[in-house]
Amino acid sequence: MAQIELSAIRKSFDGADVLKGIDFRIEDGEFISLVGPSGCGKSTLLRIIAGLEPQNSGQVHIDGRPVDAIRPSARNLAMVFQSYALYPHLSTFDNIAVPLRMRRLSAIERLPLLGPLLPGRRAKERHIRADVEGIAEQLDIAPLLRRKPGQLSGGQRQRVAVGRAMVREPRAFLFDEPLSNLDAKLRVHMRAELAELHRRLKATFVYVTHDQAEAMTMSSRIAVMMGGELIQAGTPAEIYNHPNDIRVAEFIGSPKINVLPGRIRTDGGVDVLGTALKLACSAAAGECRVGVRPERIDLGTGPFSGTVVHLENLGAEAFVHLAIEGAGLRLIARLADVRHLPAMASSVAFGFAPDAVRIFDPAGKRIELRVEQPERIREPAHV
Amino acid sequence: MSNAHSIPFRAILRHVLLIAGAALMLAPFIWMISTASKPQTEIFSSELHLIPHQLALAENLREAFAKANLLRFLLNGVIVTISIFVLQIMVALPAAYALAKLRFLGRETLFALVLFGILIPPQATAVPVFLMLHKAGLLDSYAALVLPFTISVFGIFLMRQFFKTVPDDLVDAARMDGISEFGIVWRVMLPAAIPAVTAFGIFSVVAHWNDYFWPLIVLNSEQLRTPPLAVAHFRNSEAGTSYGPLMAAAMVIIAPLVIAFLFAQRRFIEGITLTGIK
Structure with missing residues (x-):
């Protein structure tokens, strides 16, 4: 349906740079999540794609054509807003019909009182009715068509907003944190529904969220934004396993990745908490930060030890919070087997496999590693 | 619950004050209706009475509409x-x-x-x-x-x-x-x-x-x-002001607003609370 290309997009509000030159290409039919902490510019970027906000410089191309001088409605994109933005005085039916009426009826035909009397209006209105009812059927909101938005629950409003976006058959769908007003349970449910919708429509979805779980579960690709820059884009697995920046590593994944202070020796070896890891890198000697995901920490064996200070048992999994003596550090380990939890305040030995380690330089960039295993040398993954 | 039967003093005081205020506000209207209902002779009589001895509202209205x-x-x-x-x-x-x-x-x-x-x-x-x-x-x-x-x-x-x-x-x-x-x-x-x-x-x-x-x-x-x-x-004529018809006319012209208010009382109050203007 549509491929969206952003080149060197810059935007500032009152002298503050919100977007610092974004280059990005969204392929046709992709489900792209723009994810990042609040204030990183992701919503602004979405509004620039939509045409609701002009950029200070740079171009937006949709299907190879520049759209910078084109009005939002003429770009033929549909947007679903965080607050759903349904017209409060119109019924569900009329809400969904608005984009069709605006496009298919002339200005005179839309006039109240006079419009319905014009010839041809009846036939057009019949088509609109058929289209709206078709959409309502697909989204399971057919029984709600006569209700006003005020009489709908959050999830229902969400569906109506999606319906209003779908009905115009846009080139791409833009979502601005559409699930953040829903309760946790409904959010998980709507996540599955949106992913399912994307598979069915095969349309381009651009989805803005600050919730990394939404990005991880739905998208075909994730673009992580921080401080007005796009730091990394890749599939959810790439972003999770091979973050190229410590901010990405810390933002994606829950609980957060454990970060330990480390040191690169002059021979390229890496020390962490005074223990040498079976790793080598070609970076210059000096301080570094060592990241290990909670699920990659093996409790019970290993060269390190910590005290259990907190336990979170979620039933299917458990999180063990460890304090490292002398280092003033806290680590979280994820335990898949909740039947064998360590006791509170007990001392536990732990370690991690060399390939679980990601190392970042003091500026936060990832340092490529070689695992020192003579029999098989792993190629560092490229992102 | 225990003092459900005894009316607290503060409540009485509050209502007395409110009634006094309402009476003050309503006095001119009551006077208008009273005057509109009196014949000319009673309006100029020296004694003060609200209820007319002889009801002349119809005549006053008729005269107001005629003049x-x-x-x-x-x-x-x-x-x-x-x-x-x-x-x-x-x-x-x-x-x-x-x-x-x-x-x-x-x-x-x-x-x-x-x-x-x-x-x-x-x-x-x-x-x-x-x-x-x-x-x-x-x-x-x-x-x-x-x-x-x-x-x-x-x-x-x-x-x-x-x-x-x-x-x-x-x-x-x-x-x-x-x-x-x-x-x-x-x-x-x-x-x-x-x-x-x-x-x-x-x-x-x-x-x-x-x-x-x-x-x-x-x-x-x-x-x-x-x-x-x-x-x-009704005021300026050389023959002197005819207060009866004047008050009757005043009643007629405020009637649309009073009726509108009675019909849309809640809207009026909502509107005034919305704007915060009294």
Whole structure:
């Protein structure tokens, strides 16, 4: 349906740079999540794609054509807003019909009182009715068509907003944190529904969220934004396993990745908490930060030890919070087997496999590693 | 629960004060009804009594309708107040939308000017406006009654404050759906602002229905008179003021507002609490 290309997009509000030159290409039919902490510019970027906000410089191309001088409605994109933005005085039916009426009826035909009397209006209105009812059927909101938005629950409003976006058959769908007003349970449910919708429509979805779980579960690709820059884009697995920046590593994944202070020796070896890891890198000697995901920490064996200070048992999994003596550090380990939890305040030995380690330089960039295993040398993954 | 039978002293005091206030407010109205119901001789009698010995309401009303074309004056009142209100809305809504939702250079300055405009009493600009109407040859016409009030800075201010509370997402959604900026004003903002429009309508209609000052200045022709002028009509005659018919006419001209108030009491109160003006 549509491929969206952003080149060197810059935007500032009152002298503050919100977007610092974004280059990005969204392929046709992709489900792209723009994810990042609040204030990183992701919503602004979405509004620039939509045409609701002009950029200070740079171009937006949709299907190879520049759209910078084109009005939002003429770009033929549909947007679903965080607050759903349904017209409060119109019924569900009329809400969904608005984009069709605006496009298919002339200005005179839309006039109240006079419009319905014009010839041809009846036939057009019949088509609109058929289209709206078709959409309502697909989204399971057919029984709600006569209700006003005020009489709908959050999830229902969400569906109506999606319906209003779908009905115009846009080139791409833009979502601005559409699930953040829903309760946790409904959010998980709507996540599955949106992913399912994307598979069915095969349309381009651009989805803005600050919730990394939404990005991880739905998208075909994730673009992580921080401080007005796009730091990394890749599939959810790439972003999770091979973050190229410590901010990405810390933002994606829950609980957060454990970060330990480390040191690169002059021979390229890496020390962490005074223990040498079976790793080598070609970076210059000096301080570094060592990241290990909670699920990659093996409790019970290993060269390190910590005290259990907190336990979170979620039933299917458990999180063990460890304090490292002398280092003033806290680590979280994820335990898949909740039947064998360590006791509170007990001392536990732990370690991690060399390939679980990601190392970042003091500026936060990832340092490529070689695992020192003579029999098989792993190629560092490229992102 | 224990003192359900004993009425607390504070409650009594509160009600006494409220009743006294209400009586003070209602006294002129009661006096009006009383006078309108009395024959001429009783009105000028030295003793004070509210209930007339001889009910003359019908005669006074008949005389009021005979002496002045009251129905015509009431119609004038309706034409003028409705025209003013419709034009005020047509100016205030787009202006308020621009001030609340559009970003342009000088917006804050313009809004400051609107606030400043609220501070200017209409009497201060009466003479220049009168002269302008004279130059335009519009004196002594409906236009003279309506035109000076079409731009209500208070209306712009009130609507702007209300539009500020309408979420930006709604405006953006309308833009995505292909509604033009003027379309947004009438199709999205107006329906959302109905409570504010009602409140403003109440103030506007009451103020211009009761306005005495401006019609008195710009009108000469009797057939254009608005209701308050109709009452004054009974005053000046050389034969002395005929208070009975005057009060009867006053009753007739306040009746539409009183009836409207009784029908839409809740709206009135909502409107007044919405604007925070007493």
